[in-house]
Amino acid sequence: MTAVAYGRPRRGIAWRALRAVLERWLVFVLAAGAWEWGARAAHDTFFPPPSKIVQRMHHMWFSAGADRFFLTKEATGNIFPSLARMAVAFVLSAIIGAVLGMLLGRSERVYAYVDPVFQFARAIPPPALVPLFMVLMHIGSPMQVVSIVFSAVWPVLINTADGARTVDPLQIESARVFRLSPLARLGRLIIPSALPKIFAGLRLSLSLSLILMVFSELLPGTRNGLGFELSNAQAGTDLPTVWAIVVLLGIFGYVLNAVLTAVERRALAWHLAARRIEI
Amino acid sequence: MTRLGRFVRGLVGVLVTVGALEALAHAHLASEENFPPASKVLSRAAELAGDHDFVFVQVKATVEAWGLGMLLAIVIAVPLGLLFGTVPIVNTAARALVEFLRPIPSVALIPLVGLILGAGLEMKVTLICYAAVWPVLFNTLYGLRDVDPLAKETLRAFGFGPLAILWRAVLPAAAPFIYTGIRLSASIALILAVGTEVLSGFGDGLGNYIGQAGISLGGTEEVLAGTVWAGCLGLLVNVLLMLGERRLFHWHFREGRS
Numbered sequence: 001m002t003a004v005a006y007g008r009p010r011r012g013i014a015w016r017a018l019r020a021v022l023e024r025w026l027v028f029v030l031a032a033g034a035w036e037w038g039a040r041a042a043h044d045t046f047f048p049p050p051s052k053i054v055q056r057m058h059h060m061w062f063s064a065g066a067d068r069f070f071l072t073k074e075a076t077g078n079i080f081p082s083l084a085r086m087a088v089a090f091v092l093s094a095i096i097g098a099v100l101g102m103l104l105g106r107s108e109r110v111y112a113y114v115d116p117v118f119q120f121a122r123a124i125p126p127p128a129l130v131p132l133f134m135v136l137m138h139i140g141s142p143m144q145v146v147s148i149v150f151s152a153v154w155p156v157l158i159n160t161a162d163g164a165r166t167v168d169p170l171q172i173e174s175a176r177v178f179r180l181s182p183l184a185r186l187g188r189l190i191i192p193s194a195l196p197k198i199f200a201g202l203r204l205s206l207s208l209s210l211i212l213m214v215f216s217e218l219l220p221g222t223r224n225g226l227g228f229e230l231s232n233a234q235a236g237t238d239l240p241t242v243w244a245i246v247v248l249l250g251i252f253g254y255v256l257n258a259v260l261t262a263v264e265r266r267a268l269a270w271h272l273a274a275r276r277i278e279i
Numbered sequence: 280m281t282r283l284g285r286f287v288r289g290l291v292g293v294l295v296t297v298g299a300l301e302a303l304a305h306a307h308l309a310s311e312e313n314f315p316p317a318s319k320v321l322s323r324a325a326e327l328a329g330d331h332d333f334v335f336v337q338v339k340a341t342v343e344a345w346g347l348g349m350l351l352a353i354v355i356a357v358p359l360g361l362l363f364g365t366v367p368i369v370n371t372a373a374r375a376l377v378e379f380l381r382p383i384p385s386v387a388l389i390p391l392v393g394l395i396l397g398a399g400l401e402m403k404v405t406l407i408c409y410a411a412v413w414p415v416l417f418n419t420l421y422g423l424r425d426v427d428p429l430a431k432e433t434l435r436a437f438g439f440g441p442l443a444i445l446w447r448a449v450l451p452a453a454a455p456f457i458y459t460g461i462r463l464s465a466s467i468a469l470i471l472a473v474g475t476e477v478l479s480g481f482g483d484g485l486g487n488y489i490g491q492a493g494i495s496l497g498g499t500e501e502v503l504a505g506t507v508w509a510g511c512l513g514l515l516v517n518v519l520l521m522l523g524e525r526r527l528f529h530w531h532f533r534e535g536r537s
Contacts, residue, residue, distance in 0.1 A: 023368070024371055027372040027373060028376050046395045114292050115285075115292070116290075116292060117292050120514055122513075123466075125469045126470060126474075127473045127474035127477050128486065128509040128510075131477060131489050135499050211470070212386075214384050230390050231390060234394060237394060242391050246388060247383075249383060250379065250382050250384075253382030254378070254382040
């Protein structure tokens with residue numbers, strides 16, 4: 001479109017699409033190619049060529065028959081438990097964080113009582129707590145879920161409280177004038193106006209959940225999960241497998257974030273529209 | 280609510296929490312070895328503060344790695360952000376690469392970097408740097424979008440070159456955002472510093488101390504005492520960076536409010 005605005009000669013849509021694809025992917029493809037070529041030439045065990053990593057990913061996880069949806073035992077036994085732990089922990093953190101955040105955000109007094117304690121709990125780097133949970137609960141899925149929740153709950157909680165606290169006073173007054181019941185006020189005014197902040201918190205929580213999921217599985221004593229596979233591969237100096245797991249986790253991180261962004265866009269469509277009108 | 284009211288309420292909250300933990304421990308729901316009372320943990324933590332090895336070897340090792348990693352991340356991310364933000368073609372070209380690298384959970388790289396570099400300061404700094412680069416980079420990019428075009432045009436009209444414009448108009452306007460990125464990175468960097476240490480098993484560091492205490496028999500008291508200091512370290516970093524933000528960029532936040 002800018003090409004038209006600047007009066008450049010118009011070219012076909014195909015050409016423009018090709019150019020966009022080239023601009024976007026050329027460097028990526030070149031970088032992957034350079035790595036492939038360099039790794040093959042150097043024969044370095046630490047940096048296997050990308051083709052070998054992709055091969056390993058396919059062989060390790062997706063080479064079973066169609067009756068198992070191509071997923072090998074290795075995949076169902078490690079990928080699924082990891083994702084399940086993370087999903088349960090993320091949903092728990094979102095619910096606990098949103099509910100507590102709403103309560104704290106609407107009552108300045110309660111907030112003042114718990115603020116220092118929460119600030120301290122939030123400041124503890126979560127990996128420092130994992131050895132504690134290990135002693136208290138013994139290693140296993142419940143302990144791993146608790147570890148994830150304990151770190152992922154804070155961003156949602158703090159952001160929700162912040163969002164609930166900073167509702168436009170004029171809107172609160174209007175709600176009072178229209179005699180909205182407390183429940184209607186919560187559902188129609190406070191939650192919607194806190195929603196953008198809640199989603200910002202959820203995004204942080206999601207990446208923390210992924211980090212803590214891997215961390216809690218890397219510890220000695222775990223029996224399954226991608227982190228377990230990762231530490232096994234490390235112990236056997238199996239570099240292609242280590243790389244394969246890192247790439248898979250990167251893909252999960254990307255997809256999960258994309259899903260959350262899509263949900264956010266749907267949930268906040270009205271918010272974005274309202275902002276556009278304001279401008 | 281007055282400042283004093285907030286302080287008193289906060290103090291009450293802390294005291295009630297500590298009291299509740301103490302009472303819970305005395306109710307003997309778990310053995311004292313697994314769940315020591317708060318008074319014991321706090322007195323052990325106070326003891327550790329006077330322990331030369333704990334403060335000047337373990338905690339120092341963690342803070343050193345954290346500081347080096349943060350410094351490296353800032354030195355890499357800010358110029359990179361300025362480059363991406365001011366040269367659109369570089370931005371589109373590098374976008375796919377960045378979007379591929381960013382979602383990799385930094386903790387998953389601990390085994391990989393451990394194999395390549397071996398356990399030690401180099402490995403810790405590399406991992407901390409990797410994790411800390413992203414918030415700084417993205418906040419720098421975000422800040423560049425906030426630069427007043429009029430200020431840039433004015434400088435250009437007065438004959439300033441692109442570098443002078445960068446230095447006089449772009450960087451000051453983006454600075455508060457860059458600082459926010461650094462503040463976000465600081466706590467992620469601390470997670471990586473402690474996490475790497477907990478896993479690595481040997482060497483010095485607060486995480487090593489906690490991890491070792493966790494596998495020794497009846498070490499819960501030590502684990503908790505170490506965790507108290509880990510929390511204090513995190514809190515100190517948060518508070519200092521927050522105060523710094525208010526001091527350095529009060530003009531920005533005052534404008535933002537209106």
